[in-house]
Amino acid sequence: MLILLPPSETKRDGGVGAPLDLELLSHPSLTSVRREVIDAVLTLSADRDAAVRALKLGPKQAGEVDRNRAILTSPTMSALERYTGVLYDALAPQTLAPEALGFAASTVAVQSALLGLVGAADLIPAYRLSFDSRLSLERGVPSLKRRWAPTSGAVLEERDGLILDLRSEGYTALGPIPRRRGAHYVRVLARDESGDVRALNHFNKQAKGLLTRALVEAGIDFATTADLLDWAATERYELAEAADGSGDLELVVPEVAGSPGRLMAVLRSDAA
DSSP states (O other), X not given: OEEEEOOXXXXXXXXXXXXXXXXXXXXXGGHHHHHHHHHHHHHHHTSHHHHHHHTTXXXXXXXXXXXXXXXXXXXXXXXXXXBOSHHHHHHOGGGSOHHHHHHHHHHEEEEETTTEEEETTOEEOOOOOOTTOOSOSSTTOOOHHHHHHHHHHHHHHTOOSOEEEOOOHHHHTTSOOOSSTTEEEEEEEEEOTTSOEEEOOTTHHHHHHHHHHHHHHHTOOOOSHHHHHHHHHHTTBEEEXXXXXXXXXXXXXXXXXXXXXXXXXXXXXXXX
């Protein structure tokens, strides 16, 4: 099983790991593109004003350019610890048991705009780059999508077994999942008190973080979609294949006083 997460725009500073070593990252077939993107980011960052414009940074965010200048020399930490924000706050990797962290290391990957697909335990630096960032103000420079989609897509195409894609659309485009049985994009929906179901917007990321935590704590390497859905039903999670034939999975969560609240209240259908 492979669980795909988006990165976050915000990241923790610091770390205790040695500087970035591309040879130690998961998916070594991405190494050459990783070097190209890093070189482009370092070149861009040499001109602070150009970098601020290309990365669409505000006046108080110019320090992000310094982060990018130090990509190859700054300390590292695991990808799950590096990223912050709503999804990763809900996942709360710092509170996972060692067994769950070990399971996450083999089943969770993050779609980084800088490094492509990285494993949950891969040691990475702090940086600033989004799926739609420009690597140069000059015309004709390949976009991140053009650089990553073929290579990251090939990695996922070669992956057997169940794939759960919890990434946002922008990051899904950097590494499309294969169109086959067992590879699913996960939609999060909310059911209100009247029973109506709609897209869950504000708390979408939180629900995905909570689902990821539930899966890594369960520690089950589901071989098929049926196995996953059987587990979900047993655990009273409302997870099912979409009726529109898209192959997507739909996670329906109850609205609890306008907030998803704690894990049981968000994910389990009997908690509404």
